[in-house]
Amino acid sequence: MLESLRPCDEFLIIDDDSSDDTIRVAREYGARVGLAGAEDRNHAELAQNDWILCVSPAEALTEALEAALFEWKQIEHGAARSFRVGIREETREGWNTLPPVTRLVNRRRVGIGDGMPAEDRSGQLLDGDLLRFCL
Numbered sequence: 534m535l536e537s538l539r540p541c542d543e544f545l546i547i548d549d550d551s552s553d554d555t556i557r558v559a560r561e562y563g564a565r566v567g568l569a570g571a572e573d574r575n576h577a578e579l580a581q582n583d584w585i586l587c588v589s590p591a592e593a594l595t596e597a598l599e600a601a602l603f604e605w606k607q608i609e610h611g612a613a614r615s616f617r618v619g620i621r622e623e624t625r626e627g628w629n630t631l632p633p634v635t636r637l638v639n640r641r642r643v644g645i646g647d648g649m650p651a652e653d654r655s656g657q658l659l660d661g662d663l664l665r666f667c668l
Contacts, residue, residue: 534666535562537594540602541586547576547648555590569648576648577640584610586637587649591666595621598661605637605659614642615656622665631665633658 535558538544544564548555556566567576577585586602588594594602598618605616616637622629635643637659638650645651 534588534590534593535559535564537599538586538588540594540599540606543581545576545580545585577645580640583639583641584637585640585645585650587645588636588663589648589665591668592663593666595661595664598659598663601660602637610639613657614639615650615653617653617656617658619658619662620665621662623667625667630662636663 535544544559544562545567546555546559546564547567547569548559549569559566565579567579569576615635617633618636619633620631622631635650635653635656637656638645638653643650643653
C-alpha cells in the first residue's frame with residue numbers, strides 16, 4: 534500500500550511493536566521508523582515537512598486522491614490547518630462509503646494524537662478517497 538503514496542515527499546512509519554516485516558519493508562521504501570509509545574513522543578516532530586498525510590497500514594490512496602495531492606502540492610495553503618478525505622471501506626458485501634475525515638494536517642496547527650489527527654470539520658475536502666481494506 535506504500536506504492537499509493539507517490540505524492541508524499543517522505544515516509545515516516547510509526548511501528549506499534551509489530552512482529553511482522555513492517556520495519557524492514559518500511560526501510561526498503563526509504564522510510565524513517567519511529568516506535569509507538571516511545572517516551573510519549575509527538576511523532577509528528579520527526580517529520581521534515583509541516584504537512585503530514587496520516588494513513589493506517591490498511592489504507593491506500595485512490596488514483597483520484599493521488600492526483601489531487603499532486604495538484605495540492607503546487608498551491609500555497611496560507612492559513613489552512615487541515616484537509617479532509619473521503620473513506621471507502623471494504624466489507625464482505627462490497628465497499629461502504631464513510632464520512633470524510635481529517636487526514637492531511639499542518640503539524641504546527643493541528644495536533645496528531647494516537648497516530649491520527651484531531652477531527653477538524655472546517656478542513657476543505659480533497660477529491661478522491663482513501664481505501665480501507667479489511668485484512
